[in-house]
Amino acid sequence: MTNPIKRVPILSRKGFLVKGSQVTLRNVSKHFGEFCAVRDVSLEIAKGEFFSLLGPSGCGKTTILRIVAGFEDPTQGDVLLDGASVLSLPSNKRHVNTVFQSYALFPHLSVFENVAFPLRLKKTAASEISDRVGHYLRLVKLDSHMSKMPAQLSGGQKQRVAIARALINEPSVLLLDEPLSALDAKLRQHMLIELDAIHDEVGITFIYVTHDQQEAISVSDRVAVMNEGSVLQVGAPGQVYETPANHFIATFIGETNLLEGKVLSVKNGIAMISSDAGALRAAARQGVSEGDTVHCAVRPEKVRISKMKPASGEHENCVEGTVDEMIYTGFLTKFFVKTTSGTVFKAFRQEAGAAAAEEAIQCGDSVYLLWHPADAFIVEVKKA
Amino acid sequence: MRRNLGPVYTMPMALWITAFFVVPIAIIAVCSFLAKGTYGGVIGRFSLDAYASLANSGLAVVALKTLVQSAAATIFTLVLAIPASYYIARSRYKNALLFLVIIPFWTNFLIRIYAWIAILGTNGFLNGFLVSTGVLSTPVQFLYNQYAVITVLVYTYLPFAILPLYATIEKFDFTLIEAAQDLGATKTQAMMRVLLPNIRPGIITAILFTFIPAFGQYAVPQLVGGRDSFMLGNIIARELTVSRNLPLSSSISVVLTLVTMAGVLLFVKLQAKASKKIRPVQEAE
Amino acid sequence: MARDKKHMSLFAFTATMVFFYAPLLVLVLFSFNASKTMTWSGFSLRWYNELFFGSRDLWRALGNSAIIALTSASVSALLGTLAAIGMYWYNFRLKKYVEISSFLPLIIPEIIIGVSLLIMFGVVGMPLGLGTIFIAHTTFCLPYAMLIVSSRLDEFDYSIVEAAYDLGATEPQALLRVIVPVSMPGIIAAFLVSITLSLEDFVITFFVAGPGSSTLPLHIYSMIRFGVSPVINALSVMLMAASVVLAFSTRGLVKYVAKG
Numbered sequence: 017m018t019n020p021i022k023r024v025p026i027l028s029r030k031g032f033l034v035k036g037s038q039v040t041l042r043n044v045s046k047h048f049g050e051f052c053a054v055r056d057v058s059l060e061i062a063k064g065e066f067f068s069l070l071g072p073s074g075c076g077k078t079t080i081l082r083i084v085a086g087f088e089d090p091t092q093g094d095v096l097l098d099g100a101s102v103l104s105l106p107s108n109k110r111h112v113n114t115v116f117q118s119y120a121l122f123p124h125l126s127v128f129e130n131v132a133f134p135l136r137l138k139k140t141a142a143s144e145i146s147d148r149v150g151h152y153l154r155l156v157k158l159d160s161h162m163s164k165m166p167a168q169l170s171g172g173q174k175q176r177v178a179i180a181r182a183l184i185n186e187p188s189v190l191l192l193d194e195p196l197s198a199l200d201a202k203l204r205q206h207m208l209i210e211l212d213a214i215h216d217e218v219g220i221t222f223i224y225v226t227h228d229q230q231e232a233i234s235v236s237d238r239v240a241v242m243n244e245g246s247v248l249q250v251g252a253p254g255q256v257y258e259t260p261a262n263h264f265i266a267t268f269i270g271e272t273n274l275l276e277g278k279v280l281s282v283k284n285g286i287a288m289i290s291s292d293a294g295a296l297r298a299a300a301r302q303g304v305s306e307g308d309t310v311h312c313a314v315r316p317e318k319v320r321i322s323k324m325k326p327a328s329g330e331h332e333n334c335v336e337g338t339v340d341e342m343i344y345t346g347f348l349t350k351f352f353v354k355t356t357s358g359t360v361f362k363a364f365r366q367e368a369g370a371a372a373a374e375e376a377i378q379c380g381d382s383v384y385l386l387w388h389p390a391d392a393f394i395v396e397v398k399k400a
Numbered sequence: 401m402r403r404n405l406g407p408v409y410t411m412p413m414a415l416w417i418t419a420f421f422v423v424p425i426a427i428i429a430v431c432s433f434l435a436k437g438t439y440g441g442v443i444g445r446f447s448l449d450a451y452a453s454l455a456n457s458g459l460a461v462v463a464l465k466t467l468v469q470s471a472a473a474t475i476f477t478l479v480l481a482i483p484a485s486y487y488i489a490r491s492r493y494k495n496a497l498l499f500l501v502i503i504p505f506w507t508n509f510l511i512r513i514y515a516w517i518a519i520l521g522t523n524g525f526l527n528g529f530l531v532s533t534g535v536l537s538t539p540v541q542f543l544y545n546q547y548a549v550i551t552v553l554v555y556t557y558l559p560f561a562i563l564p565l566y567a568t569i570e571k572f573d574f575t576l577i578e579a580a581q582d583l584g585a586t587k588t589q590a591m592m593r594v595l596l597p598n599i600r601p602g603i604i605t606a607i608l609f610t611f612i613p614a615f616g617q618y619a620v621p622q623l624v625g626g627r628d629s630f631m632l633g634n635i636i637a638r639e640l641t642v643s644r645n646l647p648l649s650s651s652i653s654v655v656l657t658l659v660t661m662a663g664v665l666l667f668v669k670l671q672a673k674a675s676k677k678i679r680p681v682q683e684a685e
Numbered sequence: 686m687a688r689d690k691k692h693m694s695l696f697a698f699t700a701t702m703v704f705f706y707a708p709l710l711v712l713v714l715f716s717f718n719a720s721k722t723m724t725w726s727g728f729s730l731r732w733y734n735e736l737f738f739g740s741r742d743l744w745r746a747l748g749n750s751a752i753i754a755l756t757s758a759s760v761s762a763l764l765g766t767l768a769a770i771g772m773y774w775y776n777f778r779l780k781k782y783v784e785i786s787s788f789l790p791l792i793i794p795e796i797i798i799g800v801s802l803l804i805m806f807g808v809v810g811m812p813l814g815l816g817t818i819f820i821a822h823t824t825f826c827l828p829y830a831m832l833i834v835s836s837r838l839d840e841f842d843y844s845i846v847e848a849a850y851d852l853g854a855t856e857p858q859a860l861l862r863v864i865v866p867v868s869m870p871g872i873i874a875a876f877l878v879s880i881t882l883s884l885e886d887f888v889i890t891f892f893v894a895g896p897g898s899s900t901l902p903l904h905i906y907s908m909i910r911f912g913v914s915p916v917i918n919a920l921s922v923m924l925m926a927a928s929v930v931l932a933f934s935t936r937g938l939v940k941y942v943a944k945g
Contacts, residue, residue, distance in 0.1 A: 120848035124866040134852040406775025413768035420824040424801035483697030506928030515708035528724040616794020633796040
C-alpha cells in the first residue's frame with residue numbers, strides 16, 4: 017500500500033470495513049492458438065466487493081481469474097489494481113491470492129506449514145508466524161487440526177486450509193476458482209455461508225468463479241454472467257434473476273418457461289403477445305414495439321396452477337392444459353403441463369401443508385396456469 | 401507470466417543423452433555406409449557393401465530364427481501368463497502371490513540363466529537324475545539348441561508379462577463375466593468374448609515387454625544357444641569382435657534398431673487403439 | 686463349469702511357480718553338495734568357504750559394481766529429476782527431440798547401446814574401464830529415472846506450483862520447497878531402480894568394460910563360461926539371500942516410495 021493518499025475507510029453494504037483493491041479489466045481477450053477463451057471483457061470490480069463470474073464450464077471465467085492472478089497473460093487488454101496496471105508483475109509479486117479449485121495444498125507440509133508457507137518464504141519470525149497462522153486457522157475454524165497432513169483432511173477441511181493459506185499474505189484481492197465444486201451439496205451450502213462470513217471479516221475484494229447459479233446469486237454483491245468468452249450481463253443477483261438480458265441467461269439461471277410470440281401492441285409498459293399458447297401479456301422492456309418477434313419468459317414458481325377456471329382472466333395470463341407429469345420434491349411439487357397447443361409448461365407449487373388446504377391435483381387433470389403480466393418478461397427481441 | 405525454465409532443467413540430461421546415445425548411434429549409422437578397412441575399422445569411402453552382404457543367405461536365416469524364437473517365447477509366455485495373472489487377480493492373497501512372482505527376479509539375471517545350465521547341461525541335475533534312475537544310459541545334451549533358448553527366454557520375461565496383465569485384469573469388472581453368463585454365455589465364451597477383449601491393453605503391453613527384448617537378445621543365446629540358435633544380437637557382436645567387420649556389424653545394428661523401433665511403434669499404435677484412453681486435456685475455462 | 690476354469694488358472698499359476706522356483710531350489714540344494722558334480726553326495730559348506738575366502742577377484746568385482754551403481758544412480762536421479770520437471774511442466778523448442786532421444790534407449794536392444802558406445806569410445810580414444818562403465822550405466826539409467834519422476838509428477842496438479850508462486854515463492858524457492866519435496870518418493874524410486882539396473886546389467890557392461898574393471902555380472906559370466914561350478918551355486922544363494930534381506934530391510938522406504 018504505497019498509495020500516498022490516505023485511504024478513507026469505506027463501509028460495505030453490510031457495514032463492514034472495506035480494505036480490498038479495485039480491480040479493472042480493460043478489453044481483455046485471451047486466445048489459446050485458434051481458440052478464443054476470453055473475448056473483449058471489460059469489468060469494474062469495486063473495493064471489497066464479493067463479485068462472481070458465473071457461466072457454464074468452458075466459458076472463460078477461470079481464464080479471467082488466471083489472468084488476474086498472473087498465471088496467464090492476456091492476448092490483448094489490461095488488468096489494473098487500484099488503477100495501476102499489474103500485467104508486468106509475475107504472480108508472486110501481485111497482491112492477489114488464489115484459492116484453487118483442486119485446493120493445491122502442498123502434500124508434504126502439515127496444515128500449519130501450508131498456511132505458514134508464504135511467511136516462511138519471507139523469513140518471518142517464528143513467533144509472528146505462529147500468531148498469524150493461528151489467527152487465520154481460527155478464522156476458518158481449523159485451529160484444532162494444525163498438525164494434520166492434507167491427506168488426513170476431509171474435502172471441506174482442505175478447502176478451509178486453502179482459504180487460510182490464501183489469506184495469510186493479507187492480499188487485497190482473493191480469487192476463488194470454483195472453490196466448492198468438490199464438496200457435497202450440504203457442505204457446499206454450509207461453506208458458502210462461511211465464505212460470506214469470512215468476506216465480511218477480512219473485507220477484501222473477492223472474485224468468485226462458479227458454474228453454479230445458486231452459489232453465485234446467494235452470496236455475491238454482483239454477478240457477471242459469461243458464455244463463450246464474453247460477459248453477457250453484470251448486475252446484482254436479483255437483477256440478473258428477475259430481468260435476464262437474454263435467452264441464455266434466462267435459462268441458465270433458474271428454471272424458466274420460454275414462449276415465442278409476436279408483439280401485437282405495447283400499452284403502459286405491457287406488451288400484448290400472440291403465441292402458440294394463446295394471447296399473453298408481459299412486461300415490455302425498452303425497445304419492444306409492435307410486430308417484433310420476442311421470447312417471453314416466466315419463472316415456474318410464479319405460475320399458479322389451479323383446477324378452477326379463474327373468475328376474471330383480465331388481470332392475469334391464463335393458459336389451459338393437462339398435467340402431463342408431476343415430480344414431488346418435498347418442499348415443492350413440479351408440474352409439467354401440456355397446453356392445448358402442445359407446449360410443455362412448468363409450474364412449481366410450494367407445499368404449504370395441511371393448513372393451506374390446497375386442492376389435490378393429479379396427473380391427467382385439466383388445469384389452468386395463471387401468472388401476473390409483471391412476472392413475465394421479454395428476454396429476446398427480433399425486430400420486425 | 402514466468403520465464404520458461406524447461407530448457408534449463410532439461411539441458412543436462414539432453415546433453416548427456418546426445419553425447420552418449422545419439423552420437424554413438426549416429427556413428428554406427430555412418431559406419432554402416434563405409435567400406436571395411438583391411439585390419440578392422442573402416443576407411444572413409446562410401447560403400448553399400450555392408451548392406452549388400454546383409455542379403456547374404458546366412459544372415460537372412462539368422463534374422464528369421466531370431467523372429468521365430470522370440471515369437472515362440474512370446475506365445476508360450478502369454479499362454480502361461482494370462483491364466484496365471486487371472487488367478488492372482490481373483491485370489492484373496494493377490495499381494496502375496498504377486499510377491500511370489502517377483503522374488504525369483506531379485507537374483508541376478510545371469511544366475512537365473514546359470515540355473516538352467518546347471519539343470520539341463522550334460523553334467524547337470526536332470527541328466528544326473530535320469531541316469532541314476534536308469535531312464536537314460538548316457539547323458540543327453542539338452543542345452544545349446546533353440547528349445548533351450550526359448551525356455552530361458554520364457555523364464556526371463558514371464559514376470560514382465562504377468563505384471564501388466566495382472567494390472568489390467570485386476571481393474572477388470574468381473575460382474576461383466578456374470579452378466580455374460582446371465583445372458584447365456586458359457587464360462588469359456590464369457591472369457592473369450594468379454595474378458596479377453598477388455599484386457600487387450602494388458603496383453604499388448606505383455607507382448608511388448610516380451611517380444612521386443614527377446615528380439616534383441618544377446619546373452620541368452622550366447623549362454624544356452626548353439627550355432628543353430630544364434631540371434632541377430634550375437635551376430636552383431638561376432639562381426640565386431642571376432643570378424644572385425646565394423647561396417648557389417650553396424651549395418652546389422654541399424655537394421656535391428658529400425659525393426660525394433662517399428663515393432664514398438666506398431667504396438668504403441670495398437671495399444672492406443674485398444675485402450676482409447678486419452679489423457680484428460682485441461683479445459684481452457 | 687466355473688470350477689473347471691478356476692482349476693485351469695490355478696494349474697497355470699502352479700506351473701508358473703514351479704517353473705520359477707524349481708531351478709533356484711536346485712541351485713540352493715547343490716550349493717551344499719559335497720562334490721563338484723550335480724549329483725548329491727552329502728552336505729558340505731566347502732563352496733561357501735571357497736566363495737568367501739578363495740574368490741578375491743569376485744569381491745573386487747562386487748566392489749566395482751557397488752561403486753558404479755552408486756555413482757551412476759546418483760547422477761541419473763539428479764539429471765533425470767531435473768529433466769522430468771523441465772519436460773513435464775514446460776514446453777520449449779527441441780522438446781520433441783529430448784522426448785524421443787530419451788525414450789529410444791528404453792526400447793533399443795542393449796547390445797546396440799553397448800556396441801555403439803564401444804565404437805564411439807574407440808573413435809574418441811577413451812580408454813575402457815570404470816569410467817566408460819559409469820558413462821554407459823548412467824546413459825541407460827537416465828531415461829528410467831526421468832520416467833519414474835515424471836510419473837510421480839503426474840499425480841500432482843500443476844496448481845501446487847502455481848500456488849507456490851501465488852503465495853510469493855521465487856523460482857528457486859518453488860523448486861526447492863515444493864517441487865523437490867513433492868517428487869521425493871519418485872526421486873528415491875528413480876535412484877533405487879537405477880541401482881538395480883546398474884547392478885544387473887551384463888550386456889552393455891560386457892562391451893564397455895576394460896581389463897581390470899570387471900563388475901559382478903561380468904565376473905559371473907566368466908565363471909559360467911568356465912563351466913558348472915558349485916561356487917556359483919553358493920554365490921547365487923548368497924545373492925538371493927542378500928536381495929531378500931535388502932528388500933525387507935528397506936521395506937519402510939519402499940512403502941514410502943509406493944505410497945508417496
